[in-house]
Amino acid sequence: MREPILAIQNLKAGVEGRLILKGINLTIYPGEVHAIMGPNGSGKSTLASVLAGRDRYSVNAGEVIFGRKDLLALAPEERAREGVFLAFQYPVEIPGVNSTYFLKTACNEVRKQRGLPELDAVEFLGFVKERVKLLELKEDLLKRSVNEGFSGGEKKRNEIFQMAVLEPKLAILDETDSGLDIDALKIVAQGVNALKRADNAQLVITHYQRLLDFIVPDFVHVLCEGRIVKSGGKELALELEQKGYEEIIEQTTLAI
Amino acid sequence: MNAIETKSGVAGISGPSNPASNTEPMWLSQARENAIARFKNAGIPTLRDENWRFTNVAPLADFEFEPSERSDWRGVSKAALRNLPFAGIPGSKLVFIDAIFTPELSCLPPASASGVKAMNLVAALTTQAGLVKKHLFEHADAGKNAFAALNGGYFQDGAFIHVAANSVADLIQLIFVSTKGDGETTHPRNLIVAERGSRLTVLENFVSLGEAAHLTNSVTEIVAGESAVVEHLKFQAENPNAFHIATLTAHCGRASNVTAHSFALGAKLSRTNIYANLAGEGVECVLNGLYLTRGSQLADHFMIVNHVAPRCASHEYFNGILSEESKGVFHGRIHVHPGAQKTDAKQTNKNLLLSERAAVDAKPQLEIYADDVKCTHGATIGQLNDEAVFYLRSRGVPLEKARRMLVHAFAGEIINRVRCSPVREELDRLVWRQLEEAEKTK
Numbered sequence: 001m002r003e004p005i006l007a008i009q010n011l012k013a014g015v016e017g018r019l020i021l022k023g024i025n026l027t028i029y030p031g032e033v034h035a036i037m038g039p040n041g042s043g044k045s046t047l048a049s050v051l052a053g054r055d056r057y058s059v060n061a062g063e064v065i066f067g068r069k070d071l072l073a074l075a076p077e078e079r080a081r082e083g084v085f086l087a088f089q090y091p092v093e094i095p096g097v098n099s100t101y102f103l104k105t106a107c108n109e110v111r112k113q114r115g116l117p118e119l120d121a122v123e124f125l126g127f128v129k130e131r132v133k134l135l136e137l138k139e140d141l142l143k144r145s146v147n148e149g150f151s152g153g154e155k156k157r158n159e160i161f162q163m164a165v166l167e168p169k170l171a172i173l174d175e176t177d178s179g180l181d182i183d184a185l186k187i188v189a190q191g192v193n194a195l196k197r198a199d200n201a202q203l204v205i206t207h208y209q210r211l212l213d214f215i216v217p218d219f220v221h222v223l224c225e226g227r228i229v230k231s232g233g234k235e236l237a238l239e240l241e242q243k244g245y246e247e248i249i250e251q252t253t254l255a256i
Numbered sequence: 257m258n259a260i261e262t263k264s265g266v267a268g269i270s271g272p273s274n275p276a277s278n279t280e281p282m283w284l285s286q287a288r289e290n291a292i293a294r295f296k297n298a299g300i301p302t303l304r305d306e307n308w309r310f311t312n313v314a315p316l317a318d319f320e321f322e323p324s325e326r327s328d329w330r331g332v333s334k335a336a337l338r339n340l341p342f343a344g345i346p347g348s349k350l351v352f353i354d355a356i357f358t359p360e361l362s363c364l365p366p367a368s369a370s371g372v373k374a375m376n377l378v379a380a381l382t383t384q385a386g387l388v389k390k391h392l393f394e395h396a397d398a399g400k401n402a403f404a405a406l407n408g409g410y411f412q413d414g415a416f417i418h419v420a421a422n423s424v425a426d427l428i429q430l431i432f433v434s435t436k437g438d439g440e441t442t443h444p445r446n447l448i449v450a451e452r453g454s455r456l457t458v459l460e461n462f463v464s465l466g467e468a469a470h471l472t473n474s475v476t477e478i479v480a481g482e483s484a485v486v487e488h489l490k491f492q493a494e495n496p497n498a499f500h501i502a503t504l505t506a507h508c509g510r511a512s513n514v515t516a517h518s519f520a521l522g523a524k525l526s527r528t529n530i531y532a533n534l535a536g537e538g539v540e541c542v543l544n545g546l547y548l549t550r551g552s553q554l555a556d557h558f559m560i561v562n563h564v565a566p567r568c569a570s571h572e573y574f575n576g577i578l579s580e581e582s583k584g585v586f587h588g589r590i591h592v593h594p595g596a597q598k599t600d601a602k603q604t605n606k607n608l609l610l611s612e613r614a615a616v617d618a619k620p621q622l623e624i625y626a627d628d629v630k631c632t633h634g635a636t637i638g639q640l641n642d643e644a645v646f647y648l649r650s651r652g653v654p655l656e657k658a659r660r661m662l663v664h665a666f667a668g669e670i671i672n673r674v675r676c677s678p679v680r681e682e683l684d685r686l687v688w689r690q691l692e693e694a695e696k697t698k
Contacts, residue, residue, distance in 0.1 A: 052650050055642070080652035088650075092643045096665025102648065105661075109652035145665075146647075162651065 011062035022226035038223035052086035081113035083169030087159040094146040153184035177211035189214030209241035291408030298402035355442040371423025380416035411445035419454040436470035493522035510536025518545035549582035556585035578614035603633035
């Protein structure tokens, strides 16, 4: 039997005493691309944050198995080393922390976990130069502080670039399309597609169908008020685009 | 004022009896006497003194201020000096053990170095008598600063640096090693003169050997001539029981560019007074400092920038990183005198509290008597940015290292302003090492 990369069961979680996720069930197998769509406030970003281990969020019930590990028991850095990667919706600027130094540290932490030898500065630079082309990023961004003074598009491309360097088993893209023009969107999507392999998976969180023209999902889930109310193939995204969230949600709540 | 309360503290003071005084010129003996009189009159400051509200120097009342017999410097080996910060950077080094010049451990600039004189002040009193007399005591505001007055009365030795007009002096290191015991004091004094159009980089490095609660009370006077470019660095890493009080005065001539950096890492209590006098038009003055404290350390920076002439710019940047129950004090006064139009004065003090028990007192002051000026100040006190910590962790960086990277970046804002690159790189290593050590002892 195939083993899932990620298995979420009855996950209930919230922030500051407010329950946002009200019982999420989701299983992702290797080689799959899942999209989670939903209106604002449906809990999309909360799900991404809980999976990445953001402190502010508390889990009230349920479990998340990643590989064979209890993901929720791990610190954020342990999750990253195990192969979880979150592409942030709003990547934070970190003045004074050099991009290359940061990424080399991160890369070697991940490699250590995988039993690979650490890369020295020269090896790392060679590796990075090849990856940076994938995202059509200017190399000099690597000499700057992390995200500092990057344009919105550069920040998003930088997220995918980091993903390319860290080679996660599960990449969670949290509204990576927001704020991107069509050209930047294509570059980001090409990058993500190039990183797709039979042994990894991608969870694409988005409000709009637009991104899914370029990153084609195997499954689409509609998230509403903290629950997945409908799941389907990639055609569900198109249906959502045509009918809007309200109609789909109405249908499903009526059905319930 | 506080004369009555502090009498006990001054009781041990007699007339000047410096070992060198027998050979000292009359004008200096007289100046010393006046300084002692001023110190006696002022007394050791108390918390009721506005300029000392946050820094309690009462423990100094029991100290012996008069310099004792010279300790045996032979106990200080060359090997011990090689382990000191910045020791690996080549160039001129003047070593002072307990404020006494130690030529055996020093490395003076070659006599052939054109236009650059670096020697000990006591020697300069004889060989550079005219220059010393012209500048010594001229700029240190001893009238209002009790410790500078005390230094004036008792200073032992220090460096004399003179850079002739349009000459260039590469990094000169002044190394002050204290081997003193509990309650003993050293009084180093430096006079630095950069003539018109000259360039100079000088580093004062204060360390102590041993763990005694000694006091260092230093004074440095800098005179920057027209269009001179001076970069002064002070690095203080005395032992965690020591008391360190330093006064730096910078007299900035027309269109000069004067930068004074202060890095306070050591001592139980440190107080750095910086008086910048922007006396000529078009001066650019930068005061840049970092205090990095832990345990029960206190680091106090007290600055007065006097904008006397028009069209001068002054920028103060001070960052503090405070762990455990340590304390930082920042006092910055910008005084814009009448007629100092087009002044551009900026003051920034940022503090990072790494513990709930750490504390900072920040006191910015603007006194403006001209109407066409730009003056800003800002002080912030905060913790590490949680979002940034999470971002780094989400990429696999362990929590402690993520925090250290961010603290290091915060220190880097200050370190990166150091122009002298070997010193900058060493500072970066030293600060990183101290952060790592702080983590291990937690």
